[in-house]
Amino acid sequence: MIGRTSRSRGDRRFRFARWTLLLAVLAVSTVIGLLHQKARHLGVVGVDALCPFGGIESLWALLTAGVFIKRIAWGSVVLLAGAVALNLVAGRVFCGQFCPLGTLQELFGVLRGRFGVTRRESPRIVDVPARMLKFGVFGVFTWLAWLFGTLVIRPYDPWVAYHHLTSPELLTEFGIGTAVLGVSLAGSFLYDRFFCKYLCPMGAFLALFSRVSWFRVTRVAPACVDCGACDGVCPVNIEVSKVRTVVDDSECIACGLCVDACPKSEALEVRGRRGGHLTPLALVGVTALAMLGIVAVTTLLGLMGFTTR
Numbered sequence: 600m601i602g603r604t605s606r607s608r609g610d611r612r613f614r615f616a617r618w619t620l621l622l623a624v625l626a627v628s629t630v631i632g633l634l635h636q637k638a639r640h641l642g643v644v645g646v647d648a649l650c651p652f653g654g655i656e657s658l659w660a661l662l663t664a665g666v667f668i669k670r671i672a673w674g675s676v677v678l679l680a681g682a683v684a685l686n687l688v689a690g691r692v693f694c695g696q697f698c699p700l701g702t703l704q705e706l707f708g709v710l711r712g713r714f715g716v717t718r719r720e721s722p723r724i725v726d727v728p729a730r731m732l733k734f735g736v737f738g739v740f741t742w743l744a745w746l747f748g749t750l751v752i753r754p755y756d757p758w759v760a761y762h763h764l765t766s767p768e769l770l771t772e773f774g775i776g777t778a779v780l781g782v783s784l785a786g787s788f789l790y791d792r793f794f795c796k797y798l799c800p801m802g803a804f805l806a807l808f809s810r811v812s813w814f815r816v817t818r819v820a821p822a823c824v825d826c827g828a829c830d831g832v833c834p835v836n837i838e839v840s841k842v843r844t845v846v847d848d849s850e851c852i853a854c855g856l857c858v859d860a861c862p863k864s865e866a867l868e869v870r871g872r873r874g875g876h877l878t879p880l881a882l883v884g885v886t887a888l889a890m891l892g893i894v895a896v897t898t899l900l901g902l903m904g905f906t907t908r
């Protein structure tokens with residue numbers, strides 16, 4: 600019998616560890632945002648200075664003039680470096696195991712389950728071109744930031760809007776970002792990871808080279824029993840059960856959910872190009888160690904810059 604009750608591989612430790620990491624990062628980010636808004640005297644930096652996309656937006660100024668553009672600090676570059684290094688090793692684990700905006704969207708997917716609503720999937724004719732949008736968002740806003748030396752995306756950024764939920768500027772300066780946030784969360788309630796799939800510039804950047812990662816989800820067709828459990832849990836709607844060998848799709852966010860859901864341990868694994876494999880739990884561990892490690896080291900060196908003084 601194949602199904603949820605016969606699943607031999609579902610690992611509670613993985614799901615617990617993954618949600619612990621996701622929620623912890625979301626909680627810390629939220630607290631930093633609140634302190635920035637409500638306790639200005641503490642000098643806590645704004646969300647922009649702790650977003651890896653800010654590192655990309657500031658890269659030109661940093662390389663050509665040795666300065667950051669306004670609101671960006673080393674924290675953005677540190678997180679960007681961590682996300683890129685992890686991308687080369689294990690794919691988009693930054694998205695699948697760490698990003699707080701991804702977590703917020705997944706929480707709305709969980710909410711859908713609680714309400715007994717069925718997940719929807721956009722028709723291919725809409726879905727395929729819509730997924731290209733995020734590459735446009737990435738290209739246009741990176742170019743504008745490099746051109747003008749300022750965070751042009753800021754008023755449209757749902758993550759900045761989230762960090763201004765208690766601000767009087769929420770519906771004025773950040774009105775569009777708030778609308779994007781609302782659409783993204785409502786979309787994630789129905790479709791899963793709506794913003795990640797269609798609009799996120801950071802996800803687009805990581806997708807550009809996620810295919811070269813060392814570890815990738817790999818399917819061993821003869822061992823597969825075609826139960827479709829992997830397809831059902833994939834938050835970005837990859838048909839894992841149809842993949843011939845490797846999930847060579849830049850949309851994969853390396854969440855590990857498909858591997859965890861597979862009832863046949865030998866059918867689906869996160870494998871290295873020259874052997875070896877990572878369990879879904881190890882994906883979480885590697886992400887936590889790399890991201891928290893790099894933040895801890897740069898904080899100890901006084902480079903992270905959580906405060907402006």
Ligand code: SF4
Nearest residue numbers: 694698701795799802
């Ligand atoms: S695609 Fe963007 S919002 Fe989604 S998890 Fe990745 S960085 Fe976060």
Ligand code: SF4
Nearest residue numbers: 833851852854855857
């Ligand atoms: S293919 Fe698997 S690891 Fe990749 S996003 Fe889908 S469920 Fe997650």
